Amino acid sequence: MSFFKDRNCYMKNYNLSFKEKWSGFNWQFLFFICLVVFIGIGVLYSVGGGNWSPWASKQTVRFIVSLCFLMVVAFFNLRLFMRYAYWIYGLTLLMLLGVEVFGHIGMGAQRWLNLGVVNLQPSECMKIALILALARYFHGASLEDIRRVKFVIPPLLMMGVPVLLILKQPDLGTAMMLVFETAAIFFLVGVQVWKFLLVLIAGTAAIPLVWAHLHDYQKQRVLTFLNPERDPLGAGYHITQSKITLGSGGFWGKGFMQGTQSRLSFIPEKQTDFIFTVLAEEFGLLGSLVLYALYMIIIFYGMMIALKCTNFFGKILALGLTVNFALYVFINMGMVMGLMPVVGVPLPLMSYGGTAMLTLFIGFGLIECVAINKEMVIGRLGSIDDE
């Protein structure tokens, strides 16, 4: 790998002034992101029974902190991320290993790394780090390269190692997200469709093997998803109550802070994974569709930024992050609507949670960075003149 070699490549050219960067920043994109966050804080206020504590206030603080991170990241030089992509990936992988060794148990799963000041969830960071690494990897590759089987083995390993570590924690949701986002990037850069089908067939064949290694609670969740009535008061309770909450909203909803299901705690984890049901209960189909539309607008902006970018690193990075965001939305919604097993994926920008919010905003910061540097020339190996 050549990233040790040309240390000075990003210095040579293309240093935008702050003013140029400021005007290149996509403010509309940020506006829609913030809009969703505000809606989320409103819902958390309602979930708290009309109180800022315990959720809404903390979420607001996190939003402000995350927003700062977004701005900082956005105004970085894009080449810097290209340059340190593998370093970031490597560091995150080390932290994941650290969780394995030092991590303390939180919520029944080993996910958190106590860094003294903050509790960091390396698996969350890995979502971005992996996209960075893959963007870097595919940046200089030609279509012929990409279509060679041998070429996709290193990125598969890049994905595989953290996925295995995260599965061990165990965190099925995040592992799945990593697999999906890698697959999406593979697809976007032009890996042939038949390869996906092949893997899909192989994967289906491996289901019994995977099943044997699943934890009991994971098995329960899958079984319950397949038949919620199996255990209406136990594992199926979540899905049943989630559907009741959603459905009872009707078209207009019950009104702000009038959702009985959430207020009376009939939905579990109402402030995190199931927050969408609270919105759907209180604002009905109308509110749900508005939120959904906002999500689609954010995804649309993300894709447009990616397509407008002239360098592949930025293209792939922005696409990967946008697709990652979209996957979050789809899986969470599918989950709370009873279309998917409950895998513990939060609704981005809405769900209460610090690391998730921060990671998302760093991701959006990167997309903004791509938007700002859309005309930057990045050489095959990270410099401008290495073609």
Added chain:
Amino acid sequence: MSVWKYEKAREIVVRTIILSVIFVCISLILIGRLFYLQILQGERFFVLAEKNRTAIRLTMPDRGKIYDRNGVILADNHKIFQAVLIKEQAEDYQKTLDNFKKLIPLEEDEEKRILREIKYKRAFMPIQIKDNLTKEQVVLLHLNAPVLTGIQIEETMIRTYPKKDLTAHVLGYVSLLNDRDTNVDSIWFDLAGYRIGRTGLEQSLESRLRGKPGFKKTEINAMGRTVRLMEEGKSVAGEDLNLTIDIRLQKMAMEALGNEAGTAIVVNVQTGEILSFVSTPSFDPNMFLSSISQKKWNKLMNNQKKPLQNKALFGAYSPGSIFKLVVGLAGLESGVIDPDKRVYCSGATQLGNQKFHCWKHEGHGSLTLREALRHSCDVYFYEMAQKIGVEKIVETAQKLGFGENVVTEMIGDKNGLLPTPEWKMRTKKDDWRMGDTLNLSIGQGFLLTTPLQLVRAIAAIANNGHLIDLHFLKQDKVTSTASLFNNAHLRLIRAGMYDVVNHENGTAYKSRFDLDGKRMAGKTATTQVRRISLKEREEGIKKQKDMVWESRDHALFAAYAPTDKPKYAVIVVVEHGGGGSSAAAPVASKILKEALRLDIEDAKLKEGVTRK
């Protein structure tokens, strides 16, 4: 731009478009699903959400209180704490129940009932676990609430009978519902601790006493805890009832009967009010409120004097010589008996080859009707009955209310048995013989009368022939028939009854009294106990003294007082008491004397009040 870059960029655009199409498809699925859940199924889920958050609990109506004629409370309600189990709120009801038992022991029968109720009651309906909790127990349960999920402590009302055994056979008692109560509306099963009237007026007037349950619609959270009251429907208390019973007289009647098994009923002959309605031995109805222990139950059941049996209501006795009043009246009404004509009693009457004995073997000599009643001579009535004929006797008896129900307010009132030739043909497939008429004439044989019928007949004789409706509930109107008999004839019968008590040769002379000139008139009866051989066989060999008590005659006495202006009539039955004159008449005497004394006392009190 180099070719590879161009190719790659184009590929990425194509793939992004494909992915966008996939995203649009996913979006359509998600939106379709949302539409399905919120619009198509919205109503259903709305109902389910409402069901989730609301709990409807029925609230117990106050059972109507019961007072005696002077406002003394006979059936009251008082507050108690009870522990109930709500199955759907319990994590594991068996565990909860086990933990409960560790704190407060439960009787085995109780536990069986609880388990049975858990089975058939709906999951959200409370099941009574234990009532009458002491303060210490309430505290204990509160402290251990974490291991008693599903247990709730609630305040409820429980029936009490402050006069205990005095009112047991008038009021009856209430007890918890059980699975044999199939004809009880299910709403009452949903009320934990609801007790239904089982006997007496509690049973008969259940629908007036019970009231209407209220409801409390509360919002509950997912843990089942009540968050707030949403809607409340107040319960409607049952009707308070004022009885005609005078508890003081009731007490006197109980005391007068003492340890005997028997009954005493006092009525007002003018109004039909029942002032005393006693069956002995009695029991404390309070013990049926909570489940009664097997030991106590067995003790009640094995008592040969049958405390649980309401003899005043269910008892059916041969009236014996009291029926001579009916025969005498029938004779007078039909013109067969000439009150001044004497009939000779030699101690027996010959009928074909059968000999019918008088109770006095040596005979009474020659007697008028009045004397025959005074002496209770059997032969006089044997002779007369042959002339009167069974039809006329039965007709008179029917006019006096024999063979029919007397009270409508209490369930279980019996018809007794007034035998007729048709009845005999129908049931015994045999002709009515003259011997049957003779047996009937002295109140023996097939004839069975209830204490209520007897007291009403006496009341009719005393009140110049009006058959009056007897009742337990205070009411303004008096329902009675027009006079059914010639008053001169009734006076003759009453003269006979007067002699029974007040003539030195009368059979109840020893029980006479004179309270400011107020006297009693009556008629004794001593009836042979018809022994059923089947019953004997069932019960096996008995101790000798029990055998003796069991085979003793029943003693009866029917009377009214005062003689000049009759107000009260009484019937006393002492089962296996021996003679009517020795066992029953003194009891009746005490009761009537007390009734008259109370009248005087009340009048004085009233006078005192008005003077003030």
